[in-house]
Amino acid sequence: MKFLDQAKIYVRSGDGGAGCVSFRREKFIEFGGPDGGDGGRGGDVWIECVDGLNTLIDYRYQQHFKAKKGDHGKGANRTGAKGDDVVLKVPAGTQILDEDEEIVLADLTEVGQRIKFLEGGNGGFGNTQFKTSTNQAPRRANAGLEGQERWIWLRLKLIADAGLVGLPNSGKSTFLAATTAAKPKIADYPFTTLHPGLGVVRVDGREFVLADIPGLIEGAHEGVGIGDRFLGHVERCGALLHLVDGTSEHAGKAYKTVRAELAAYGNGLDEKPEIVALSKIDALSPELLKQQKERLKRAAKKTPLLLSAQSGHGVQEALRLLLSIVEEARGEEKEAEPREAWQP
DSSP states (O other): OOOOOEEEEEEEOOOOOOOOOOBOOBTTBSOOOBOOOOOOOOOOEEEEEOTTOOOOGGGTSOOEEEOOOOOOOBTTTBOOOOOOOEEEEEOTTEEEEOTTSOSEEEEEOSTTOEEEEEOOOOOOOOGGGGOOSSOSSOOOOOOOOOOOEEEEEEEEOOOOSEEEEOSTTSSHHHHHHHHSSOOOOOOSSTTOOOSOEEEEEEETTEEEEEEEOOOOOTTGGGTOTTTTGGGGGGTTOSEEEEEEETTSSOHHHHHHHHHHHHHHHOTTGGGSOEEEEEEOGGGSOHHHHHHHHHHHHHHHTSOOEEOBTTTTBTHHHHHHHHHHHHHHHHHHHHHHSOOOOOOO
16 A cells, blocks of 8 residues: 555535425314424534554545535425535544645544544524414525535644654665564665554563665755655654665764754754664774774764664664653553543
8 A cells, every 4th residue: 555644625514505485285284384494513523543544645646625515495394304414534543634735633542532623514493483473485495505615634743652763765765674573665775665664572571563765865954855745754763763874974873863863953953862773783894893982972972873774793782771751651642641540
């Protein structure tokens, strides 16, 4: 299934049905009086977070969603039927933004969340509603109210516990494939990964979700390369594993390039807990390994991990460090949740 993380769609709730002008006509009943029913309410637009989805591809080929109109009122005081609702099903982590892509209207982060996004128009009154002591045969009825309409953006931010960042071809996909059951594309050229990937890591009997983000290059925040569009997927991560290619020209400069792009993107990405690792160490000579390690240590101001996803060296240590940070973040979230008032 093709990955799609944003889509622009048009939604409209249903118009209300018109009220009815009708009078009771029966044999031997001389003055039947008005009996026009009210119009039915228009259908609503709902947005629901469901399980089993991890992309917005459903909204690539259909962009217009309209709820049904309410039925018109009928004689014998019959109210029109309500119009059918429209339910948009989205994966967990989907944000609903205004047409300008600036204002976040809703954020669906848990399966089962459901919001009424647009209400249908009210049905119009039939002539029965206008009957008074001085006007016992009204010949007027209201038209139903129009529904609401707007263009919105759906933007998916994958919900992962930890994220992999780094320059292109720094070994992120290899690391994901070595530690999870995911099967990302792996090749010896940059920008092999064009879409984020997810995998479930199991370490010491515990699990967490790891996201592989396509590589960043200098100027990504200005659209260079594939830009920083996919960085939104690590906004919800509790920790980052920053992989620096040991075979690069200068490990310290490579590290600073990615950190600059994280800072330029904003939203607190450069403030997240970070584990720095020098990757592909199995391809380095002892002298070059020592040199690259010192360069990275000076740039990151911390001692980097040494790992090779190919041989497995240092991988378990990196996963355990990630797990400790992730579990700490999970504990803070539980403490922040409001507790329900005790009731006997």
